[in-house]
Amino acid sequence: MWASGRTNRESKMPLAGLAGYIVVFFSLWTFYNFEVASVFKMQYPGLYRYDVVKLLLWTLPVFVYLKYENRAAFTALRLRSITGAGVKWAVCVSLFFVAYQFIGTIVIGEELRFNLDFAANKWIKGVILVGFTEEILFRGFLLQKIAAYINFGLANLITSLLFLFIHFPGWLALNMLPATLFLKIALFAFIFIFSMMQGYVLKKTDSLWVCIVIHSINNLAANALGA
Template structure:
């Protein structure tokens, strides 16, 4: 829980400084990041793509874990065999520590700034590649290059879809990607809690 509480301010420092010097007179920090109720367009497509994003987070990464990665290297390993006592820590890990902090940085800050500079398509590609590379960097010293590349591409593609969902189907709200990211991480933690894979 302490890690979860500390990580959000850590991931918010650069966005806050940027906002303070460039946009604080125009809009609140929360609005600038996209903290508002999603304005959902094309509801059928929205829900289908949300499920696809969750599947893209879980299925390829769990397949890689099953075939190529020692699961003890993953953050979700901290919940192994905790059973029901691990549910609250897993929720705080999934919703606050990883979901919120990473969405603030990648889709709330980076995507919105990069899209302003380079256009939405290029901005979304750039933020998703950074998202994938950060996830790959955590395992670079212990995995073969091709497995590392698959992890980077799988997480980058999920990051791209979440960015697209936020900006194109949710009216710029990061609540959509936060919910998807949190759910995917909670499912991964749940698999560790109950030793499903």
């Protein structure tokens, strides 16, 4: 499938529909972050903690569309069991990103510490659910839909740019961008490279679970170092 850059015709999403899906998703996520998130957090803290809105906007529509295509979601998304090779990829890539987090902390001059006693909100949203919600949409769904039209490398590049851009509404709405230009560029580069590597991990292992595990471990390290 990946070698030719094309999927079976029955799973090929109409190009206009794919573009529309991306535009609508980005628009809704931007509106939510700037106009809804702060109110939702105050009025429904429990639901906010469990990231209900992200599950509704990022994950549920993917399963609904695959149901419309009459495809088995777990098969279409490559939510297959992890093989021995997949375990090796998960361990090696996770260690790479954990090491990067540690080195990055030292380079920017912050105190080096590793604290797992951070807020429940970060555990639920930033570690447990983040890999599931983000990998389902970007690697499991969009990467494969885009790769139905172009070769894998270019599809992975486009998906990674989209993955970078989707972080901006949250960064800007919550004023979370780093102060200096150097740190901004470093953050953007990391998000982009992370996404590119995740795409190749999916290609090599044929299991989205490997990507989900890596994503969650990376965020665990980031939260523990920043706790």
